[in-house]
Amino acid sequence: MKHKEPKAKAGLFRLMELAGSRKGQLTGACALSVLAAAARLVPFFTIYGLLRQIVLHYHNLSAIPMSTVLWLVGTTAVAAVAYGGFGFASSSLSHRAAYNILYELRVQLMEKLSRLPAGYFTGTTQGALKKVVQDDVEQIEEFIAHNIADTVSAIALPVFTLAYLFIMDWRLALCTIFPLVICIVVLSAGLKNPKGAKTQLDMHETREAMNGTIVEYVHGMPVIKVFNRTLSAFGRLGKSIDDFSAAVKRAAYFFAPRMGVYFAAMGAQLLLILPAGLLIGLNASSYTDFLPLLLLFFLVGAGLKEPLENMMALALSTKNIAIGVARIDKILAEKEIAAPTSSVLPQSCDITFDHVQFSYNEDGLMAVNDISFALRQNTITGLVGPSGGGKSTVAQLLLRFYEPQAGRITIGGVDIKDIAPGKLMENVGYVFQDSVLFRDTVEGNIRMGNSEATRAEVEAAAKAAAIHDVIMALPMGYDTVIGEDNAYLSGGEKQRIAIARVFLKKPPIILLDEATAYADAENESLIQEAFAKLAEGKTVLIIAHRLKTIENADQILVLDNGRLMASGTHGSLLASSAAYRRMVDANERRDTWRIRKTLRKEAACHA
Numbered sequence: 001m002k003h004k005e006p007k008a009k010a011g012l013f014r015l016m017e018l019a020g021s022r023k024g025q026l027t028g029a030c031a032l033s034v035l036a037a038a039a040r041l042v043p044f045f046t047i048y049g050l051l052r053q054i055v056l057h058y059h060n061l062s063a064i065p066m067s068t069v070l071w072l073v074g075t076t077a078v079a080a081v082a083y084g085g086f087g088f089a090s091s092s093l094s095h096r097a098a099y100n101i102l103y104e105l106r107v108q109l110m111e112k113l114s115r116l117p118a119g120y121f122t123g124t125t126q127g128a129l130k131k132v133v134q135d136d137v138e139q140i141e142e143f144i145a146h147n148i149a150d151t152v153s154a155i156a157l158p159v160f161t162l163a164y165l166f167i168m169d170w171r172l173a174l175c176t177i178f179p180l181v182i183c184i185v186v187l188s189a190g191l192k193n194p195k196g197a198k199t200q201l202d203m204h205e206t207r208e209a210m211n212g213t214i215v216e217y218v219h220g221m222p223v224i225k226v227f228n229r230t231l232s233a234f235g236r237l238g239k240s241i242d243d244f245s246a247a248v249k250r251a252a253y254f255f256a257p258r259m260g261v262y263f264a265a266m267g268a269q270l271l272l273i274l275p276a277g278l279l280i281g282l283n284a285s286s287y288t289d290f291l292p293l294l295l296l297f298f299l300v301g302a303g304l305k306e307p308l309e310n311m312m313a314l315a316l317s318t319k320n321i322a323i324g325v326a327r328i329d330k331i332l333a334e335k336e337i338a339a340p341t342s343s344v345l346p347q348s349c350d351i352t353f354d355h356v357q358f359s360y361n362e363d364g365l366m367a368v369n370d371i372s373f374a375l376r377q378n379t380i381t382g383l384v385g386p387s388g389g390g391k392s393t394v395a396q397l398l399l400r401f402y403e404p405q406a407g408r409i410t411i412g413g414v415d416i417k418d419i420a421p422g423k424l425m426e427n428v429g430y431v432f433q434d435s436v437l438f439r440d441t442v443e444g445n446i447r448m449g450n451s452e453a454t455r456a457e458v459e460a461a462a463k464a465a466a467i468h469d470v471i472m473a474l475p476m477g478y479d480t481v482i483g484e485d486n487a488y489l490s491g492g493e494k495q496r497i498a499i500a501r502v503f504l505k506k507p508p509i510i511l512l513d514e515a516t517a518y519a520d521a522e523n524e525s526l527i528q529e530a531f532a533k534l535a536e537g538k539t540v541l542i543i544a545h546r547l548k549t550i551e552n553a554d555q556i557l558v559l560d561n562g563r564l565m566a567s568g569t570h571g572s573l574l575a576s577s578a579a580y581r582r583m584v585d586a587n588e589r590r591d592t593w594r595i596r597k598t599l600r601k602e603a604a605c606h607a
């Protein structure tokens with residue numbers, strides 16, 4: 001017999017699955033919410049009881065038994081206290097469950113992200129991830145804290161009420177329920193209608209696109225100002241706002257007639273009860289029984305509107321929750337870095353790339369195309385080539401940011417796939433082009449390289465990276481929080497902090513991505529000195545943009561279009577590789593580049 005895979009849960013069912021261990025708390029919150037709903041109904045019936053007494057004794061109100069009045073008033077008071085008490089307990093329990101689920105979901109997502117290859121985190125995925133981890137999880141918390149228990153009571157309240165009304169008088173109960181059924185049928189048919197569902201989805205998607213563009217607009221404000229662009233000239237933002245407003249209009253046109261029927265039917269409830277009540281009243285045997293009954297239906301019938309309206313609002317927010325839950329699931333299902341079944345430790349730092357092939361996309365365009373080379377332990381290798389040649393990709397493959405589609409990369413003869421990811425990272429240090437600093441103290445930022453390091457070791461690393469003096473000039477020295485207290489660092493200074501991190505980590509293999517952006521003379525020489533110190537006695541791969549940096553390297557690899565075009569020392573490449581010679585010439589031209597006087601003359605101010 002064919003094995004049937006269990007169907008993956010979606011929407012609220014999946015949310016309950018994610019709620020995991022907190023299901024008990026949620027069930028408790030729902031039960032208490034039902035009790036609160038029941039307590040909320042009690043006053044309707046005690047008022048009915050009082051009305052009945054008034055009608056029975058209208059000719060002599062003092063004949064109403066005091067004990068009955070006291071009982072009815074007492075019950076109303078107890079019900080009011082019970083409503084408050086159950087409501088509070090339900091809300092506390094659901095909030096506790098919601099915050100626990102929020103915490104567990106975020107931890108689950110963060111743990112998952114830490115197991116994903118670093119290459120997963122591109123600019124686009126980072127934006128989407130922020131939305132899921134921050135907004136979607138928050139929305140789920142809000143939904144669990146408020147809406148789940150409310151939904152249960154929104155269902156329970158009308159069920160209790162209608163059951164009671166049917167017991168009291170089934171004909172008037174039918175008149176009460178009939179318009180409500182029309183309301184539910186009309187709106188749920190609208191929500192289920194593919195066109196209606198599409199207008200909802202469009203509204204959701206265009207709102208997200210608009211929010212994304214607004215954030216981009218605000219982030220890009222300096223560029224927008226420099227280029228003197230106005231809001232109207234930033235076309236994409238205007239278009240996203242127009243798209244959203246068009247989607248809202250489409251949804252409004254679709255739902256307006258249905259909402260019309262909905263509100264008309266809600267109003268018709270009382271209109272039906274009145275004539276039906278009069279007809280029933282004509283044939284009633286006892287006027288004193290009939291009149292309070294009619295008043296009860298007026299009272300309770302009107303009270304049914306609110307839970308139904310809540311139910312409709314909930315039906316809409318459930319859709320948003322389902323979209324958020326699906327996005328969380330997509331992240332949880334991402335492919336993780338395969339952990340080795342048995343972890344082997346490399347005995348040396350010789351590195352080899354053996355016919356390595358890698359493409360970022362399925363379009364087959366190779367970023368690294370059948371590359372083979374070896375880096376000998378304790379040697380320095382320069383990686384050069386035109387922009388887009390594949391240099392960063394080679395470095396990132398060595399760090400397992402991505403998995404090659406073919407070939408293998410080894411350290412000390414061990415395939416990096418067989419080295420535990422933590423061990424690999426212990427052995428390799430990477431200085432990125434753009435160094436990220438966290439909103440933490442300078443010491444905390446450097447300590448990322450080694451959380452066990454002493455303050456003296458942190459300072460020694462900073463001195464080696466030629467950043468100690470800059471740190472000491474900050475308002476609180478090593479305790480200054482970067483980004484606060486007016487403590488900001490330049491791009492070059494940030495890179496030297498990143499170098500200090502690697503000094504502290506002391507990995508035997510180092511990858512350096514030379515930044516060109518902070519190439520003022522002083523910074524450049526400080527960074528070069530720090531690089532040189534860092535490289536001592538290590539196996540080093542430098543992605544060099546200034547060929548001078550790697551002139552003395554043991555080996556230089558020339559990459560172009562993902563292919564290894566040539567390799568050798570600076571001298572041998574000058575003799576053998578035309579591509580390398582062209583790069584050296586271009587570098588020399590760049591180093592002697594000056595703005596010509598003629599250009600200055602041409603650049604007159606616009607009137």
Ligand SMILES: Nc1ncnc2c1ncn2[C@@H]1O[C@H](COP(=O)(O)OP(=O)(O)OP(=O)(O)O)[C@@H](O)[C@H]1O
Pocket residue numbers: 122360361367385386387388389390391392393394
């Ligand atoms: N995350 C990515 N997704 C898709 N393509 C990418 C990605 N990163 C790089 N590429 C592409 O892969 C190719 C190699 O890029 P890579 O960044 O390795 O070149 P590079 O030599 O380091 O360039 P540069 O000197 O400008 O930093 C380029 O065609 C680039 O567009």
